[in-house]
Amino acid sequence: MTMEEFLIFGLGWAGIFLPTALGAIGSILGCARAGQAACGALLDVESGYGRLIGATALPSSQTIYGIVVTMQLNRTVTSEAAPGLFALGLLVGSALLLSAVLQGSCVASAVNATKTKPEVFGLAMVPAAIVEGFAVFAFIFAMIIAGGIPGGTPGGTPG
Amino acid sequence: MPYPVSYYMLLASLPHMPRTFDVEHVPISRLRLEQRLRMLSARDAGTVEQVQRFWLWDRQHAERTDQEVREEYDRLMTAIRNPLVRNIIAFRMDVRTITSALRRRRLGMAPPEGVGRWVDQIHRHWDHPDFRLIREHPWIPALKADMEANVPLQAERRLLQVTWNRWTRLSDDYHFSFEALLLYLARWEIVDRWTRRNEQLGCRRFETLLTEALGAHAPSHH
Numbered sequence: 481m482t483m484e485e486f487l488i489f490g491l492g493w494a495g496i497f498l499p500t501a502l503g504a505i506g507s508i509l510g511c512a513r514a515g516q517a518a519c520g521a522l523l524d525v526e527s528g529y530g531r532l533i534g535a536t537a538l539p540s541s542q543t544i545y546g547i548v549v550t551m552q553l554n555r556t557v558t559s560e561a562a563p564g565l566f567a568l569g570l571l572v573g574s575a576l577l578l579s580a581v582l583q584g585s586c587v588a589s590a591v592n593a594t595k596t597k598p599e600v601f602g603l604a605m606v607p608a609a610i611v612e613g614f615a616v617f618a619f620i621f622a623m624i625i626a627g628g629i630p631g632g633t634p635g636g637t638p639g
Numbered sequence: 640m641p642y643p644v645s646y647y648m649l650l651a652s653l654p655h656m657p658r659t660f661d662v663e664h665v666p667i668s669r670l671r672l673e674q675r676l677r678m679l680s681a682r683d684a685g686t687v688e689q690v691q692r693f694w695l696w697d698r699q700h701a702e703r704t705d706q707e708v709r710e711e712y713d714r715l716m717t718a719i720r721n722p723l724v725r726n727i728i729a730f731r732m733d734v735r736t737i738t739s740a741l742r743r744r745r746l747g748m749a750p751p752e753g754v755g756r757w758v759d760q761i762h763r764h765w766d767h768p769d770f771r772l773i774r775e776h777p778w779i780p781a782l783k784a785d786m787e788a789n790v791p792l793q794a795e796r797r798l799l800q801v802t803w804n805r806w807t808r809l810s811d812d813y814h815f816s817f818e819a820l821l822l823y824l825a826r827w828e829i830v831d832r833w834t835r836r837n838e839q840l841g842c843r844r845f846e847t848l849l850t851e852a853l854g855a856h857a858p859s860h861h
Contacts, residue, residue, distance in 0.1 A: 513647050513815075514647075516645040516647035516648040516651070517647040517648065517650075517651040517815070518651070519648050519651075519652075520645075520647065520648035520649060520650065520651030520652035520653075521651045521652065522652075523652040523675075524651070524652055524653065524654055585814070585815070588647050588651065588815060589814065591651060592650070592651050595651070595654070595655065596654070596655050
């Protein structure tokens with residue numbers, strides 16, 4: 481295998497796994513941020529602990545979207561498919577990573593706002609839900625575009 | 640590798656600051672605040688200690704010469720690297736210098752030596768009602784009016800309000816960061832200063848009422 485082939489196939493395989501990897505990194509950071517804020521808030525509230533901790537799981541969904549996109553991209557890597565796999569994997573993975581991290585910040589703010597006004601919990605979570613919406617857009621269009629990359633088969637198994 | 644500080648946890652563990660400093664109690668007691676601040680790394684704790692020492696120095700009503708104030712200001716500005724802490728100290732010292740200039744002019748004295756950015760400006764425009772600082776410090780005419788009306792409580796409240804507004808505005812730009820914590824502490828300091836003042840007034844009022852009620856049998860207070 482030449483250096484050029486190594487690079488092309490390497491990037492192709494990386495593109496397949498990038499949505500899962502970047503989505504997971506984003507979920508780790510987002511859930512950690514939200515979780516730390518929830519732990520802090522526990523020191524300052526007398527009730528509603530479960531709700532605060534439960535909200536911190538919201539940035540987990542990006543990992544699930546990443547796994548599904550990876551399954552859809554999974555195919556035999558060829559020199560025709562590799563550029564598309566890499567570009568799509570990198571871009572959708574980046575979108576998932578960023579949305580998870582910033583969703584974590586939104587949840588942290590919601591947790592903080594809910595401390596003194598528990599009744600605003602639902603409303604305070606709306607910004608986090610909006611950020612989730614953009615992750616869903618990136619996910620759906622990645623699924624659609626993945627069908628146009630050479631080598632794909634229905635169901636996303638290697639062709 | 641030191642354990643990374645979670646400002647998310649620390650700031651979420653602090654109760655919300657009230658909308659105004661004119662409240663009856665601080666949102667969190669000093670003891671509990673100190674407990675929460677133990678989450679900070681040694682470096683951040685050092686910076687917080689620097690700014691807290693400045694506030695303590697600023698609170699003491701000891702008579703100080705201009706030379707002593709200048710030396711303290713220079714010492715702080717040499718020792719402190721954090722830009723926001725420098726901003727907090729510089730603004731407070733600017734307010735002190737301008738207030739001192741207004742007082743001295745009212746008493747017919749010479750301009751103060753003072754410290755901070757506006758010393759030269761004050762010297763240059765000594766005869767101008769607001770030292771031509773209205774754009775940077777729009778509160779000067781109101782404070783001057785308070786001084787002329789001889790209402791020191793209102794003047795003090797106004798100065799705290801000016802500082803409070805500045806920290807509140809700045810805090811809009813920071814969330815879950817060390818800067819957000821510093822601005823929280825800066826506002827806590829103002830609330831604490833105000834509530835302690837109320838406590839002292841309350842104690843004096845209580846003593847007066849006690850004296851009136853007990854007449855000649857009232858205990859003497861020191």
